[in-house]
Amino acid sequence: MSDVKKFMYLNRRAPYGTIYAWESLEVVLIGAAFDQEVSLMFVDDGVYQLVKGSDTSESDMKNFMPTYRTLGDYGVRHMFVDQASLEARGLTTDDLIEVAWEDWETEEEVDNIVEAVDADKCKELMAESDVVFSF
Amino acid sequence: MKLAVQVNEGPYQHQATDSAYHFTKAALEKGHEVFRVFFYHDGVLNGTRLTTPPQDDRNIVNRWVELAEKYDLDLVLCVAAAQRRGLVDDGEAERNGKDATNIAPRFRISGLGQLIEAAIQSDRLVVFGD
Numbered sequence: 001m002s003d004v005k006k007f008m009y010l011n012r013r014a015p016y017g018t019i020y021a022w023e024s025l026e027v028v029l030i031g032a033a034f035d036q037e038v039s040l041m042f043v044d045d046g047v048y049q050l051v052k053g054s055d056t057s058e059s060d061m062k063n064f065m066p067t068y069r070t071l072g073d074y075g076v077r078h079m080f081v082d083q084a085s086l087e088a089r090g091l092t093t094d095d096l097i098e099v100a101w102e103d104w105e106t107e108e109e110v111d112n113i114v115e116a117v118d119a120d121k122c123k124e125l126m127a128e129s130d131v132v133f134s135f
Numbered sequence: 136m137k138l139a140v141q142v143n144e145g146p147y148q149h150q151a152t153d154s155a156y157h158f159t160k161a162a163l164e165k166g167h168e169v170f171r172v173f174f175y176h177d178g179v180l181n182g183t184r185l186t187t188p189p190q191d192d193r194n195i196v197n198r199w200v201e202l203a204e205k206y207d208l209d210l211v212l213c214v215a216a217a218q219r220r221g222l223v224d225d226g227e228a229e230r231n232g233k234d235a236t237n238i239a240p241r242f243r244i245s246g247l248g249q250l251i252e253a254a255i256q257s258d259r260l261v262v263f264g265d
Contacts, residue, residue, distance in 0.1 A: 005255055019219075020143075023176055026215060030247040034255065131254045133141075134262045 005130040007036045011046035012135065016061050021049050024135035025067055032074035039078040039129070040071070041122065047085045050096040050114060065097070072101035072113060080125060083116045137168045139253035143264030145177035146195040147188065152181055155263035156198055163206045171209040171253040172199075176264070179212040179222045184239035196239050203241035210242045211249045 009028055015021045031038065042050060049068065056063040071079065079099055086092060098112040117125070126132055140159050144151035159169055174181050186196045203210050212222055218231070224238040238244065254260045 007254070019176065023216060027175075027247050027250065031251045033248065034251045036251075036255070131260050132262075133254070133260070134264065135143075 005036050006128065007031065007038045008126060008129040008132045009038070009040045010126070010132055010134045011040060011042045011049055012044045014045040015049045015054065015064070016056065016059065020135045021046070022062075022064055024133070025064060027133060027135075028071065028076065029067070029074055032076075035075065038074075038076050039080060039125065040076055041080045041082070041125065043082040043085050043122065045085075045089075047081055047089060047091060047096075050079070050081065051091065052095065052097045069097055069099055072099050072110075077101060077113065079114045080122065081114060081116045082122050083118050086116060136162075136259065137170050137257045138162055139170050139250075139257035139260045140172045141250065141260060141262045141264075142172060142174045142178035142181060143176045143262065145180040146186070148177070149265065151263040151265065152178065152195055153193075155261075156195070156202070158261065158263070159208070160202055163202070163208070169206070169208055170257045171211055171249065173250045173253055174210070174212045175216050175250065177216075177220065178264075179217045179220055182210065182212045182217075182222055182239050182242040183237045185237045186239075200239055200241045208241075212238070212242055212244045213250070214244050214246050217244050 009024055011021060011024055013020045054063060054065050093116050096114055099114050101110045101113045140155055142152055142155045146152045159172060163169055181196060181199060188194055199210055202208055222238060223233050223236045224244050225236055227244055228236050
């Protein structure tokens with residue numbers, strides 16, 4: 001691959017109910033092998049994908065929440081959450097999981113790459129991405 | 136311009152596949168390059184040759200096949216999405232012990248890496264979905 005592109009995965013839907021969230025996550029995991037600059041953005045019901053403490057034991061669905069916590073190891077550098085989407089659902093960042101990130105070469109560490117941003121920042125981040133995968 | 140197209144919805148159920156088809160066709164007719172059309176989620180259902188729509192309706196699968204024949208277009212179904220939804224080619228039938236195949240000509244089944252590669256290689260990734 002010649003150059004590194006800015007990839008954004010835009011997650012707009014609740015984690016269960018449709019398969020979009022899970023199949024989006026599969027792209028992120030596979031895409032890690034391509035060493036691009038990767039961010040995830042969660043808007044609308046997509047913010048529910050990061051709510052901690054989800055329990056799928058009675059719905060016969062595989063709980064893929066643990067996978068989100070590992071995304072820092074899959075080359076994901078930022079996980080942005082739309083502040084307005086959180087507020088509209090009575091959520092704050094305290095309700096969300098934390099995802100750690102570490103650069104194994106430079107040993108740079110970030111305790112939590114999940115970050116709430118306002119609508120203007122969301123727009124800006126999308127605009128500066130080379131590729132937006134929308135799910 | 137070099138384009139990659141992603142189709143996320145099934146045929147007939149959703150406008151997305153029609154829009155993707157018309158966009159792809161128009162782009163090719165204008166002389167743009169379409170690096171690949173990648174079918175994901177229920178979009179993989181665009182690639183079954185067993186589709187039989189009513190005679191007075193458009194045949195979405197055959198339309199893709201004809202476009203691919205005319206422009207040597209690369210039509211790729213995501214393997215993980217295809218396995219979940221019962222899209223099978225010879226290789227998949229053999230690997231997974233299936234007694235039939237249903238993939239349409241000119242389509243192929245491959246991995247998600249094909250989507251990432253298409254996004255990297257193309258000037259634009261255009262996503263059609265809900």
